[in-house]
Amino acid sequence: MSLSIKDIARLSGVSTATVSRTLSHPERVSETTREAVMAVVDQHGYRVNSMARNLRRQRADSVLAIVPDLGNPFFSAIFAGLQETFSAQGTDLLVTDSRSALRGGQSLLSHLREARVDGLVCLDGGLPQAARAELKAPDIASRVVFACEWLVEGGFPSVRSDNRAGMRLAVDHLVELGHRDIAYLAGPEGNVLDTERRAGVVDAMAAHGLALPAVQFGRNDFSLEAGRAAAEDFISLPARPTAVICASDQLAVGFASGLHARGLRVPDDVSLVGFDDIQTAEFVIPPLTTIRQDRMRLGAQAAGLLLRQIAGAACPADKVITLPVSLQIRGSTCPPGRD
Amino acid sequence: MSLSIKDIARLSGVSTATVSRTLSHPERVSETTREAVMAVVDQHGYRVNSMARNLRRQRADSVLAIVPDLGNPFFSAIFAGLQETFSAQGTDLLVTDSRSALRGGQSLLSHLREARVDGLVCLDGGLPQAARAELKAPDIASRVVFACEWLVEGGFPSVRSDNRAGMRLAVDHLVELGHRDIAYLAGPEGNVLDTERRAGVVDAMAAHGLALPAVQFGRNDFSLEAGRAAAEDFISLPARPTAVICASDQLAVGFASGLHARGLRVPDDVSLVGFDDIQTAEFVIPPLTTIRQDRMRLGAQAAGLLLRQIAGAACPADKVITLPVSLQIRGSTCPPGRD
DNA sequence: CGAAGCTATGTAAACGATTGCAGTGCCAGA
DNA sequence: TCTGGCACTGCAATCGTTTACATAGCTTCG
Known part of the structure; x- marks a missing residue:
């Protein structure tokens, strides 16, 4: 051969x-x-022959990224960031999603234990308990970093965006426009991002002497569908808030779509702020005001951190790299009561 | 250890x-x-230890997927399809994009040659000449399949959507609505998908005794930005077509955004048809009429085909699996001249 | 009873690299 | 001339498996 x-x-x-x-x-x-x-x-x-070399050298020169759902386009930018950094260091990137990784009771770690990969970057903060426990085994934990999401209980280095600061920007922006009655369209219950972003909204509102309306929206997932469904709830509200901050851009876009279908206009009837700044945010009608997080950079940083870990750099287990976010003001927000 | x-x-x-x-x-x-x-x-x-096992068994139990751009969310659904089939067979999925794979004059095949992976699924029909030549080496070619895109000159099995049939559906739909003056918003010049889709439009128009307007749009890439830019050209056209068929959904969404910014309404002023049925298509305003291609299934089929190839199933080098597409009628098309 | 066949196991040679250690040749300095 | 040091290179063990082949014991059957 x-x-x-x-x-x-x-x-x-x-x-x-x-x-x-x-x-x-x-x-x-x-x-x-x-x-x-x-x-x-x-x-x-x-x-x-890299198999022979790796066997001898006792490393794999590749790492595995685990996302909740490979089909979710949100992650593609992060992959790009990961890949860029990894490939520059001669490291391969494997991908899988939690579902297939855990299918049939298979261990999340099979790849690590089988020495197929040197490390793991986990983008899923919602791993089942068993999987979390496995990750914490001492010889494993030092080869894992979290990116974007993280485990509430901590225990791993992670790279994330400044979710709270983002929401503060969002609230400040709306308040500045004159909004007082602001709702939060939530993401999946228990999700760390949702928790953090919600807290960010609450804190920022409080700083302005305001509070969230009692009623809850969302609580499903971050998807377009969930956003659209939430619009139904919103419409049947007795006193409608004048602005809605969404836990994600996908939610926001779905929400706008649902509002539109029921004859409500953005931003005239409702101002809308998203989170993420996905590519389409700029191109929907109206263009979405949102909090931008740099997903490529997030991926790149996570990759760098993991590589350093693997190379043996001692890294405190709870090191957190927080990336700045910024407010992108576009067409989905305006002063309230324009009608 | x-x-x-x-x-x-x-x-x-x-x-x-x-x-x-x-x-x-x-x-x-x-x-x-x-x-x-x-x-x-x-x-x-x-x-x-999989390195030892693989060394002995002379295989890697993993395959590499190459996309033009990892950051492009279009591919995530295909990844999901690939991953699902591969993981069910115990095969790992590595990903990279053409840019990093070819960086520094590195060979596309380094992974294959280094025995890191057993096969290659290539989603980029626009590889540079040198890379194509490499792929055609006899011991390599039998471990490569193309998915979604393909090489014009052929030579590899491939899985693709029925692009022509899709465009026929689009044209028939518009003609049925009463449109006669239909333009095609093109993708990147030389791209196989663009070529095929354009031919599909032309053929279908001809079947109705119609022809494309002489003027060209687009010719940049499949992106949102390109779509928006194309809107500028469109607006300054003397006699504006009543409908536009776009080479991709991203183009369509960008185009709609550009039209909107200039005061033209979809579908009242211009009917719009996309191609792909990306997730957002259903949620933009107005929801996009488009040709649906099943990207997950496409990925799954490509994965299956490659696995069979690797397992040694003789497969004619020019075997093409063509997947059916369907018309999704939504809000971006209506009869012309409603104004 | 002996040969043949079968099952269960062990022995040892791969797979294709890397690397510690030892050897060789050469040069400089005493 | 001898010795120590240096720059190269080769030998052979090693990484952790798989698997062809050999062996041993046990059945079965003529």
């Missing part, structure tokens, strides 16, 4: 050790040997 | 061969031995 290091050694009249050194530590062989070996290597397009 | 098969062998008083057999071919060992070994295995949480 394809040539091995032995073939190259034979063809260039040296030992396999020398071939190996030529490829991995060129400075340790003489120039003439190096040139001779490289000539043979190039001529035959030889590439080291 | 972690236990090896030798430890398990020692602890359960058998040879490594027996342990290996217990794990890989349980039917080949006696029940008593099997139970004894499994007890030790379970007790210590032993897992076979």
Whole structure:
């Protein structure tokens, strides 16, 4: 089949050790040997067999990213960030989602234990209890970082956006426009992002002497469908808030779609603020005012952190890198009571 | 560190061969031995080292997917389909994008040659010439399938949607509504999908005795931005078509956004048809009439095809699996001249 | 009873690299 | 001339499995 290091050694009249050194530590062989070996290597397009190398070196040069749902386009930007950093360091990126990873009672860690990957970047803060426990095994925990989401109970380094600060920006913006009656369209109950963002809204409102309306929306997931469904609830409200802050852009877009279907206009009847700044936010009608989080950068940072961990850099188990967010003012917000 | 098969062998008083057999071919060992070994295995949480196994077995149990741009959310559904099928077969999915894969003149095939992966599913029909040539090497070509896009010159099995039929549906729909003056908002020049879809539009129009307007739009990429930019061109057209068929949903959404910004209404002033049926299509305002392609299924089929290839099933190099598409009529199309 | 066949296990050779250690040749300095 | 040091290179063990082949014991049957 394809040539091995032995073939190259034979063809260039040296030992396999020398071939190996030529490829991995060129400075340790003489120039003439190096040139001779490289000539043979190039001529035959030889590439080291990474399985053999990795077995010997005891590492995999690849990491696994776990997301709640691979089909969710939200994660693609994060993947891009991860991939960029990893590939620059010669590390491969495997992906899976929690569902398939846990299918059939399979361990989340099979990849780690089987030495298929050197580390894990987890984008799912909602892992079942059993999976969490596994991750905390001492020889495992040091090779895991969380990104975007995280475990409430902590225990792992993580990279996340400044969710609270984001919501403060959102509230300040709406209050500045004159809104007083602001609702929060929630994400899935118990989700760390939802918890954090909700707290951010509540705090910021309180700072203005305001409170959230008692009624709850959402509580399903971050999806477009959930947003649309929430619009139904909203419409049947007796006293409708003049503005809604959504836990995600997808929710916001779905919500706007639901409102539109029932004849309510954004922003004239309801001002809307999203969170994430997904690509479409700028292109929906009206363009969505939202809190921008830099998902690529988030991925890149998480990748960097994990690589350092793997390389052995001692990293406090609860190190948190918080990335700044910013307010993108677009067309979905305006002063209240324009009608 | 972690236990090896030798430890398990020692602890359960058998040879490594027996342990290996217990794990890989349980039917080949006696029940008593099997139970004894499994007890030790379970007790210590032993897992076979996949690097060693793969080295010995000469396969990687993983495949690489290459997309033009990992950050493009369009591909997430395809990943989900790929992953689902692969993981059910115990195969891992690595992802990368053409940019990083080709960075620094690196070979597209390094993964294949280095025995890191068993196969390649390529979602990029626009690979540079050098990369294409590499893929065609005899020992490589049999481990590659294309999905979604493909190489114009052929040479690889591929899975794709029925792009022509889709466009026929779109044209028929518009013509039925009464449109005669229909434009095509093109994707990137030379892209196989664009070529195919455009041909589909032209053919279908011809079948109705119609022709595309001479002027060209788009010719940039499939993105939201390109769609918005195209709206500018459209607006300055002397005789504006009453309907536009877009090469992708992203183009359509961007186009609608651009039209809206200039005061043109969809569908009242212009009817719009997209292609793909991305998730947001249903939620933009107005909801986008579009041609639905089942991206998850596309991924799943591609995965299945590749697995069969790897397993050695002889597959004609130009086998094409074409998936049906369907018309989703929503709010962005209506009879012309409503104004 | 002996040969043949079968089952269950062990022995040891791969798989394709990396790397500690030892050896070789050469040069400089005493 | 001898010795120590240096720059290269080779030998061989090792990483953790799988599996062809050999062996041993037990049935079965003529």
